[in-house]
Amino acid sequence: MCGIAGRLAYRGASLDHELAALARMVQPLRHRGPDDEGLWSDGIASLGSRRLAIIDLSTRGRQPIANEDGTVRIVMNGEIYNFEDLRGRLSHAGHAFRSDTDTETVLHLYEEEGVDCLAHLRGMFALAIWDAPRRRLFVARDRLGKKPLWYHTDHEALLFASEPKALLQDDAVRAEVDPVAIHHYLTYGYVPSPLSAFRSLRKLPPAHYLLVEGGQVTTHRYWSLRYATKRTEREDALGEELLHRLGEAVRLRLIADVPVGALLSGGVDSSVVVALMQRFSSKPVRTFSIRFEDGAYDESPYARDVAARFGTEHHEAVVKPDAIALLPRLVWHYDEPFADSSALPSMALSTMAREFVTVALSGDGGDESFLGYDRYAAAATARWFDLVPAPARRAAAALARALPPGETRSARERGRRFASALALSARRRYGAWMSIFDESAKRALYADDFAATVGDVDSCAILDAAFAASDATSFAEAAAHADVQTYLPDDLLVKMDIASMAASLEVRSPFLDHEVVEFAASLPPGLKLRRRTQKYLVKRVMADVLPPEILHRPKMGFGVPLARWFRHDLREMAHDVLLGTRAAQRGWFRADAVRRMLDDHAAGRAYHHARLWALLVLELWHQTFIDARRPPAAPLDWSAL
Secondary structure (H helix, E strand, O other): OEEEEEEEEOOOOOHHHHHHHHHHHHHHHHHHOOOEEEEEEOOOEEEEEEEOOOOOOOHHHOOOEEOOOOOEEEEEEEEEOOHHHHHHHHHHOOOOOOOOOHHHHHHHHHHHHHHHHHHHOOEEEEEEEEEOOOOEEEEEEOOOOOOOOEEEEOOOEEEEEOOHHHHOOOOOOOOOEOHHHHHHHHHHOOOOOOOOOEOOOEEOOOOEEEEEEOOEEEEEEOOOOOOOOOOOOOHHHHHHHHHHHHHHHHHHOOOOOOOEEEEOOOOHHHHHHHHHHHHHOOOOOEEEEEEEOOHHHOOHHHHHHHHHHHOOEEEEEEEOOOHHHHHHHHHHHHOOOOOOOOHHHHHHHHHHHHOOOOEEEOOOOHHHHHOOOHHHHHHHHHHHHOOOOHHHHHHHHHHHHHOOOOOOOOHHHHHHHHHHOOOOOHHHHHHHHHOOOOHHHHHHHEOHHHHHHHOOOOOHHHHHHHHHOOOOOOHHHHHHHHHHHOHHHHHHHHHHHHHHHHOOOEEEOHHHOHHHHHHHHHOOHHHOEEOOEEOHHHHHHOOOOOOHHHHOOOOOOOOOOHHHHOOOOOHHHHHHHHOOHHHHHHOOEOHHHHHHHHHHHHOOOOOOHHHHHHHHHHHHHHHHHHOOOOOOOOOOOHHHO
16 A cells, blocks of 8 residues: 655656655655655656555565566555466566565556556556556556546646645646536535546546557546346355355455454444454454444444454544544545545544554445445335326425425434425436535525636536446436445545545455455345345345344444534634635635524524535635645644634
């Protein structure tokens, strides 16, 4: 696991200049790789790395790594879990290895297969290869987007890095806002790929590679998830295959030369991972969870029960999130506006786990593959309402929209959001459930100039395009596939990548093994969502392993008490920041609309905590990255913002 960065100077430059520029880019990535640094340049291509040593801890694993004659070099962030099998084939083909790393294996595989090497990789990765004989830069990202890759290109050079703050060290990269990206952020709580909150930066989408060759910069998709072809075997046989595939995905992710543990929430997916880990371990698995004082957000009793059942070495910490103290660190690490508040406990959990292990397995990805979210069941239910005459649905939706927002987790609020979207098409209805600010709320929020800048850009078109790209025939599966293309890589995986890397912790996700994901997509939808049972087949194959109170309890998520914070802990700070001079000078939002949200929430007349959090993070991001023009070398103190 590493932080990587690089430059390709189209006209070439002095070696000293390129190495100095590369060193500045790599420095802000130290948290991603505290163990080692590697810099290389030939005056045209420059490759840099900060290393978190996981496999082959010796200096032989230092990146960049070169082939036998030094003509091809690689930097890579991530892990390739089938590298030992690939290495055997490549050794037989005559390649000589200087290290025991997976990174060197990928390099030689590229020599054999070219860009088609990606089809053979099983793992998570963002990589860059400089092929000097071909004058080709090859940059690629894993299928599901577990590892990030940002880039900037102009007429002088192409730059890439694991995080924007590395790219912003270059004088040619300006820290300017993309208003359209902010417009989308306010809908989704994240900036969708390939856009960036920075006008001059882009994200390489998952399952894509970028080539710079012959003066041209091109991007290409190399993998797509398909749902149309379904397996027809008996349920028992498919259950056995699922258990085998999950077990193999877990086994491969235990390969490391450093201590390995598990992040255990007590939910179905993390509990499945721990159960399978213990099968492959001769020692008690180390498990980690956090406990909240607010019982509505605390899953620690379930995690304790799972830990006791499998005899793990369990570690638990009480988290009392001090939002004011943590916000500057969160904003600095996430680089662009990111409104998923579960990033805070994710950072706390990663920091605690890193005290004991360097690698941790998680249950991320199970919900998207096996239809675990409540909204998939709601989407299936809502299709029945489409049989109701349109005037009646419009009337019910209007009544629901007239109600003030409630607490996010409450049955009342879920019912209000469900009903308020009934008049929409199935795709737009799903988008409405996923949004923080819908289009009408944006119109009420935006100042005239900002509204004119973003024009009639339709944020929901992003989700429409994701639906259109799916070949799923059931709507629930189509919704899950849309999430795999948007919400999963741009929210959930960003959240965990940044939170874990901030603590120099590598997190591996067996449910996101692409072979497991492909198998899940091939299952009939009734084996994933059956009546009211979500993740049906997973729960069936684990029924003899996990107790019913774990398998069938309501999903909680990994939240924080934002509603209470904005009435107490964050009330004064939010008022000062969102209605302060800097925010007013930006001229993005109507001060009266923001004040109304703050006042109505504080008085208990409505629940605007999700919207207020999104606005607060956005303003603090702007003050940290845009006002400063260049990101600070470390998180700022609140007093400096």
